[in-house]
Amino acid sequence: MTSLSEGASPNSDALPMLQMDLDIQDFCSDWSHCDLMSGYLARMVSHNRLDSLLFSNLYSSALNELLETVFRTHGVNGTLHCAVQRIDNRDRIELVFPVDDATYSIYHEAIETLGREDAETQYLEALFADREPDPNLGLLELGVDYGAKLAIERRENGTMRLVADLRLEDKTE
């Protein structure tokens, strides 16, 4: 179901990146895929960190929230492309997946909220809301709690690209 490739990244100062492609419907056939994939990738990228155990734990948590978000909110057909790379002391996670207008707007809204001054308040409100959690809660958490820089981009071919830049090591020490 997946194809995994490893190779030099196009970015010259980045370490080799790891990439996984899988059919979005396969991915969404089982919730546990989010956990398995984030655990697996976290292990693969945790070598040579200040504290590999702590890093892998934080990385897995962050990536899992992204994957769970995509699991809940995506377009119908196509491929989920997941690439991770290390650029200096940042870790970049890139997800490309199918979207339609409705699903894209959920991501768009999250990014907008994160750009606002009261992002933290918004996040806490969502976190303690009486209703079911909003589908974009994971994104808000990444932006506020993990201090991730998030960016999205809609593409011609019915997909969108979500990029999360994380600095996990600064925060852990």
Next chain:
Amino acid sequence: MIADGMAPSFDWSFNENDQEFSLTGSLRPQRADELSGCLSELERSVSGVSGKFYVNVRRLVRMNNVAFHTFACKILDLVRGRSDLNVHVTTSSVVGWATRKFAVLETMSDQITVSEYDSEFYPGQTFLEEGGFIPILRTQTKLTWHHERTMLARHGLEPEMQVADICCGIGDFAVLLQKEYQPSRLVALDHSRSSLDYARKVAHDFGVRGIDYVFGDASDMLLESDQFDFVTCRHSLQVFDRPELILKELFRICKPGGRVYITNEKNSHCLGEPRSETIQRTYTEVARLWSHFNMDIELGPKSRRYLIEGGFEDIKMESFMVTNLDGNPQDFADIIQSWEDVYAGQMAVERGDSAEEIKAFRQGFQDHIFAALHPKGYAGWPIWVASGRKPQ
């Protein structure tokens, strides 16, 4: 690297005696209703409790937003409905995300408090961390390495093994081991951030690569089971009030057929000539002082019993004496001076010893230094090395 084999699934338990509800493992449900069993148990537990209710998430390694949202709202509900109830959440700093995440609960209600557990559980930690102990630890390792370098092979260490040094301190032993035995993997774990910072800096400055310095609690490690060929734990069982808990963890992470190697002291057997009597008296007092703080600096010769009772087989044991003749006698003297500073200058003071008692206590250290530097003198510090194999 997180222990998938160890914390794969989610579990909970309630300890009535401690009024403590514990969540463990990995908690990433798709829907809130998957947690209903746990939530009703939580509710039931709380209903029988008054005053303080503890929620322990120290072993909760992973938790997604669905789970956090569900639990956080439940806990808020509980305290809002019961003004007599206070909830205290205990997190672990080792898990990384947990303290930050749970801390927001405190902002939601003043009936909820959150704290990190592991800051204060090992009795001697502050003495060692604040005592300016680092240079002395280096000297100690230099002198003990002189003996252990070859001894390690007798206890089964070979090149290319997967090795863990638990309670690695400032990491200098790991560096020496790395150079001498070239393990294929070397994890060095400690619970002191300042020691690990130092260890990483030294490794970086010395261009040593490949040692994985990891922050963790030796009595409750997040390392997977059955993965190391050789596990070392030096001078550390003796600083815990319950060494058997650490040993259990060393056993767990060791591969079947692999070996666990421990070193410990028996300080009352430190010796010197001349002035043997005052020296003897002081070190007998050192043993008492440590036990006052629930640590057993006399553990060395008990290693065999601990290993047998811990389920190990093929136990090997030997002892060696670090002496003033191992190198520069001043190194030996420096070690003793630092012991005096910490034991007499801090620990005895904290125990409430009188000035007179402390003066007599100090004398033995000074005499030990005298013996070490004396042209015809001899001064020794005995250490017991023991290892055992984990059954196949």
